[in-house]
Amino acid sequence: MRIASFVLSLALVGGVACSETLPTVAPVAAHDGGSPIEPTRERSASVAFDENGISEPLAFVVPPSTRSIAVVVEGEAAHLHALASFTMADGVELVGIDIARSHTDAMQHNYFTEQSGTMPGELRQSPRLGTFTHVYPYAPDQTVIEGTATLRVVRDAPFGAATVRVLMAPDDGARVLHLNLVRVTATEDLPADPPFLRELRRIFRQADIEVVVDEVLTLRDTGLEKIASMTEPQETSExxxxxxxxxxxxxxxxxxxxxxxxxxLPPGVGGLSLGVPGPPMPESYYYGVLVESGPDARSVARVIAHETSHFLGLQHVVNRGASGRLYLDPIPDTVDEATNLMAHGTELTPGQAFVLTRSPLLSTN
Incomplete structure (x- = not known):
């Protein structure tokens, strides 16, 4: 990890394959032959890709009362990754692509040429270079089903390997979002009680989410206080x-x-998220959002809320690809109007609130 030298000013605000037998990432019975072991909520396993860039199937157990399933695939940084199949205990295949052929051309076209960040198939997902994240459900009409689920991963190259992590957040009413506010600057420090915080909290309270600030930091002499370029549709690891x-x-x-x-930030860019959704893992290089500072506290709050909502799983109400094709978000009650947070406003719909509250980043305190 490259760490530039910098001066730090800190204000601490709060603590805080493919064979007959599927590989599994959850135990199903006690070692003594007694009662079944409660399935755990976080598992990881390595998968290998075939000549078509399709992985072996991976099985895992979804516990009762699970609010969401987050799948994080960590692979080679130069290659796109996504889900090739995803089936829960009801047996319904959610992705629906042909796992007997390569999807390299389609993945690379959608990402590099169309810059839509979409994947063929029925599942709305955003392929990603290096580390890919998908959180299900991502719309109010989708349900997590307990029991054995299976998935396969696809990448835009044959063979190779990746690590798959599955995080299954409990349906425990978690509504607290912890943030670190980090000012990267050559000028003023960020005060312990930033002027944008009240409006930021008001926006997220529409989804019954309480924002808690853990740390307020100011970093100087990083050489990165002015980000001059970015890549579409999402940032790369470099x-x-x-x-x-x-x-x-x-x-x-x-x-x-x-x-x-x-x-x-680059001209015309007020903020960016390092994932849509982003990996719910602090150790990931895609962990965080960036926002350009400005004199209008309410505007800064809106951009922070917008980019943070991307990281938690919200799409733009409408995205436009390089071809001009429009890509609508999957939430039924959103409309492309200036008042919506994922357009140009600050309002959230009940459907968007549902998606936000599925994020594994939320906690109960």
Whole structure:
């Protein structure tokens, strides 16, 4: 991990294959032959890809009362990754692509040419270079079903391997979002009670989410206070924004989501999220969001809320690909109007609130 030298000013606000037998990432019975072991809520396993870039199937057990399933695939940074199949205990295949052929051309076209960040098939997912994340459900009409589930991963190259992590958050009413606020600057410090915080909290309360700030930091002399370039549709592991995220991740002392407020972003860019959704893992190089500082506290709050909502799983109400094709978000009650947070406003619909509250980043305290 490359860490540039910098001066730190800190204000601590709060603590805080393919064979007959599927590989499994959850135990199903006690070693003594007694009662079944309660399935755990976080599992990881390695998978290998075939000549078509399709992995072996991976089985895992979804416990009762699970609010969401987050799948994080960590593979080679130069290759796109996504889900090739995903089936829960009801046997319904959610992705629906042909796992007997390669999807390299389609994946690379959608990502690099169309810049839509979409994947063929029925499941709305965003393929990603290196680390891919998917959180299900991502719309109010979707349900997590307890029992044995299986998935396969696809990448845009034959053979190779990746690590798959499955996080199954409990349906425990978690509504607290912890943030670290990090000012990356050559100028002023970020006060312990930033002026944008009240409006930021008001926006998220629409989804019954309470924002808690763990740390307020100011980083100087990083060389990254002005981010001059970015890549579409999402940042790469070699970008300046990811370099900054690595640096900040090595500096903060909590697992809260890092909100990095910089002096400048590329022209026309007010903020960016390092994932849609982002990996719910503080150790990931894609952990965090960036926002350009500004004099209008309400505007800064809106951009932080917008980019953080991307990281938690919300899409734009409408995205436009390089071809001009429009890609609508999958939530039925959103409309493309200026008042919506994922357009140009601050309002959230009940459907968007549902999606936000599925995020494994939320806690109960």
């Amino acid at each position: 970008s300046d924004s990811v370099s900054l995220a690595r640096m900040v991740g090595a500096t903060t002392s909590t697992t809260a989501l890092d909100v990095m407020i910089v002096d400048a």
